[in-house]
Amino acid sequence: MIAETKLSVSQQDVRSFSVENGEPDWFTELRVQALEKAETVPMPVPDKTKITTWNFTQFEQFHVESSTYSSLxxxxxxxxxxxxxxxENQNLYIQHNQTPAFISLTEDLKAKGVILTNIITAIKEYPELVKKYFMTNAVKVDEHKLTALHAALVNGGTFLYVPKNVVVEQPIQTVYIHDHESAPLFNHVLVVADDNSAVTYVENYISANEQAAGIANIITEVIAESNAKIEYGSVDTLAKGVTTYVNRRGHAGRDSQIEWALGMMNDGNTISDNTTQLMGDGSVSHSKTVVVGRGKQIQNFTTRITHFGKNTESFILKHGVVKDSATSIFNGIGKIEHGASKSDAEQESRVLMLSEKARGDANPMLLIDEDDVMAGHAASVGRVDPVQLYYLMSRGISRKEAERLVIHGFLAPVVNQLPIEAVKKQLTDVIERKVK
Structure with a gap:
């Protein structure tokens, strides 16, 4: 199926869906205008990956109702x-396909003005907040066909808002269950930390049904206002039949910090864009990504951090394991704009290939338009170090177990960053299953 074919929905379909949801007029019009743009703007062109035969636009059903849960x-x-x-302190949102299935937020956070709800409810109940941030700074509607289509068809996701001077001590957790065999998931996550606030947000995308298929078009916008800190963790484990476009963007204000820890464990073809804009002076972002590719899947991961403010700092760390006939492309881009003096952009990409037919590319790039800065990168693509294997095997460990230990050690820098133990264990278990 060709990605450039005619869209499966019409403007009338989009307008009817929005009206049925009870969405305000401004959002209905945003949807309709976005669909118009989706019909004319081009597809994205990820470096070294051809996606013209991937299906991102055709589907039989747009919306399905799924299970809800009254208790854990x-x-x-x-x-x-x-x-x-x-x-007893659960800050949790669960979504089943496109249906809000369970939500819990502690009373003390509600009293402080923290908002945790599904994105459609937020559009209706907090229109001024959503309108201020929804695809205005981090992601623009008309960037390409997939962003425009997302804005037109968003049918799930989360809105998390932390007011000024509020520090959320316990992590906020979301779980997105996608087990339908045809309906697409257009999930939008909007996380906003206002001035002098802090929050940790962790999400899971899981396919409860191995036969799950279709399209996942996921956009996340993370907004850290002045002196705010956001720690963002994710483990993605969508099924082999799901073709995924995931775009996670950060927008950092003065003296703010955005930390990413991403476990990209999908079994289907995946295009990932993780971009952070360091807008304010003194802002910081560290992006850590761990990937396992297997079978015949094709994956492309681009991480970009752009420095606009002075005295800004970034670090990109990507570790990937590729086996069977899988292909994984890692693009790391550190950009320092003119005027962003005293900034520091560093990155490291490392890929382990476990079979002869596996392909892994690590492409670090530094784009520097300012003199008074620091920048550096490192990249490697290779196989498991025979010296490490020899060392372990000389102590009585089998070759298979030695390889397993080396791989877990190689991926540990990201796994250890996840703040919820159950999620960290899940990622460890997924890695174990995928590399055995």
Whole structure:
């Protein structure tokens, strides 16, 4: 199926969906105008990956109703495994396909003005806040066909807002279950930390059904206002039949900090864009990504951090393992704009290939338009170090177990950054399953 073919929905379909949801007029018009743009703007062109035969635009059903849960005890076992069921302080949102299935926010956070809700409810109940941030700074509607299509068809996601001077001590967790065999997921996550606030947000994308298929068009916007800190963790484990476009963007104000820890474990073809804009002086962003590719899947991961403010700092770390006939492309881009003096942009990309037919490319780039800065990069693509294997095997460990230990050690810098133990264990288990 060709990505450039005619869209599966019409403007009338989009308008009817928005009206049925009870969305305000401004958002209905945003949807309709975005669909118009989706019909004319081009597809994105990821470096070294041809996606013209990938299906991002054709689907039979746009919206399906799925299960909801009145208590944590009703959750499926694979979801329970991700959650601390013993904790009385649950800050949690669960979505089943496009249906809000469970939500819990502690009373003290509600009293402080923290908002955690699904994105469609937020559009209706907090229109001024959503309108201020929704695809205005981090991601623009008309960047390309997939961003425009996303704005037109968004049918799920989360809105998290932390007011000024509020520090959220416990992580906010979301779980997105996608198990439908045809309906697409257009998920929008909007996380805003206002001045002098702090929050940790962790999400899971899971396919409870191995037969799950279709399209996942995911956009995340992370906005850190002045002196705010956002720690963002994610583990993506969508099924082989799901073709995924995921765009996670950060927008950092003065003296703010955005930390990314991303476990990209999808089994289907995936295009990922993780971009952070360091707008304010003194802002910081560190992006850490771990990837495992297997089978015949094709994956492309671009991480870009652009420095606009003075005295800004960035670090990109990407570790990937590729096996079977899989292909994984890692593009790391550190950009320092003119005027961003005293800034520091560093990056490291490392790829392990576990089979002869596996392909891994690490492409570090530094684009520097300012003199008074620091910048550096490192990249490597190779196989498991025979010296490390020899050292372990000389102590009585089998070759298979030695390889397993080396791989886990190689991926540990990202795995260890996830703040929720159950999610960290999930990522470890997924890695174990995918590399064995």
């Amino acid at each position: 005890n009703e959750l499926p076992e694979h979801v329970k495994a991700l959650i601390d069921l013993e904790s």
